[in-house]
Amino acid sequence: MPKLIVPLTDIQVRNAKTKDKPYKLFDGGGLYLDVMPSGSRIWRFKYRQQNGKENRLTFGPYPEVTLQDARERRLETRRLMLQGVDPGKHRDDAKRRLTDRAANTFERIAREWYANKVPTWSERTAKNMIVRLEADIFPRIGSRPITELKHRDIIEALRKIEERGATEIAKRLKAVCSQIFSYAIQCGLAERNQVVDMKDVLKSRRASHFAAIDADELPAFLASLERNEARMFQPTRIALRLMLLIFVRTSELIETPWSEIDLEKGEWIIPWQRMKRGKLTVNPDTTNHHVCLSRQAIALLRELHAITGGSKYLFPNQRDPKKPISNNTLLVVLGRMGYKGRMTGHGFRALAMSTIKERLGYRHEVVDRQLAHAPRDKVASAYDRAQFLAERKKMMQDWADYIDVLSLRPTVTGARTASP
Incomplete structure (x- = not known):
């Protein structure tokens, strides 16, 4: 017959005296208090594993863990045993989960996701992605375990970006955060994507086209460029x-090396790897782009070659000639000319598209090929882009001649220029 154990009382536990050697005060059901010579008192639970081997669990020190606390933990442990769960393994699994949760911070998982995606991105995309994460996301939520993040944490980080007026960046980083959560779920590191249902938390912005002047404003722009009051x-x-x-495109111009241009033949062919659609990770367009130079464009390139021909790029950076000028250079100059908010680098493409079709009468698809746009349907994509090459060369010369004519005419604000 097993020995009858009388349950402990709070007074017994509180008044337990130290001895030269450790001793135990038993409460029954496997629970006992270890009283150490140092004066520390620790609750422990003794049990037998399914293989019959004896094992012990530590519930914690007294008085931090009271007699009542220890009994509750004993009850929880015995319930696990009745379910066939080994309490020791359950404890170890819980510790590992806590460790993993602490280690699996948003930043660590985001960097792992980033490392997996880098091979599919262009160098510029990869650089911009990590710079944005490091500047706007990691400082706010990067150190937090991803499983502990709530909607509010992510919303606050994104709204901080909005507050400085970078609404488009906030929108893009919201999508990036959603991809990182999705990656964590697929790796078994999270159970819920906190971003996927955040549809209306950011400010809506009406879609708009790049600022561009129209054909009627072109004579005034040419006159301003000629006067050079911006001192360019x-x-x-x-x-x-x-x-x-x-x-x-602006980047296609400023990043052009002289090696792409043959001034003797009057040819400029941009390799497909530098074109926008050539940088796609899925089905990139491997067609080189014929720029089709007019006589006026060739003359300008010859003039420029006399100035920057010794550099790698057509437009070398003044601080570091090994690099081209920045994308913002032309935008800043347009602002100094008085066209801030009215004209952009991309605006020249919109201006040419509309004016060449409306004033010079060329077909949309011919101008579209010169803009290096993707065909809109599968039938169009079946044609070789170079099929319009002869027509495009003639169009580009007509366009240059049209601009020359406008440059010679007096500028009258609001006047409509007649088609040549």
Whole structure:
């Protein structure tokens, strides 16, 4: 017959005296208090595993863990045993989960997600992504375990970005955070995507096109460019002229190396790897882009070559000639000319598209090929982009001649220029 154990009382526990050797005060059901010579008193629970081996659990020190607390933990442990769960393994699993939760911070998982995605991105995309995360997201929620993050934590981080007027960046980083949560779920590190249902937490912004002047405003713009009241250096003036004449994307112009241009043949072919659609990670367009240079554009390039021909790029950076000028250079110059909010680098493309179709009578698809846009349907995509090359060359010369004519006419505000 098992020995009958009389349950402990609070007074017995509180008044337990130290001895030269450790001793135990038993409460029954496997629970006892270890009284140490040092004076510490620790609750422990003794039980047998399913294989019959004896094991012990530590419930914690007295008085931090009271007699009542220890008995409640004993009851919880015995319930686990009745369910066939080993209390020791359950304890170890709980500790591991806590450790994993503390280690799996949002930043650690985000960097792991980033490392997996980098091979599919362009160098610029990869750089911009990590810079934005490090500047706007990690300082606010990066150190937090991803499983502890709530909607409010992410919303506050995104709204801080909004407060400085960067609404588009806030919108993009919201999508990035959603991808990181999705990655964590797939890796078994989180159970819920806190961002996926956050549809209306950011300010809505009406979609708008890039600012661009129209054909009627072109004579005044040309006159301003000629007067050069903005005191631009000659390469900058040539850059604006080239944007007007050939209307490539700003990055495609300023990042152009002289090696792409054959001044003797009057040819400029941009490799597909530098084109917007060539940088796509899925089905990139591998068609090189023929810029189609007019006589006026070739003359400007020859003039520019005399100034910057010794550099790698058409428009080298003054501080570091090994790099091209920044994307903002032309935008700043347009602002100094009085066109802030009215004209952008991309605006030259919109201006050319509308004016060439309306004033020079060229077909949309011909202008579209010159803009290096993707065909809108599968039938159009079946055609070789170079099929309009001869027509595009003629169009670009007509466009340059049209601009020359406008430059010679007196500028009258609000007057409508007749089609040539």
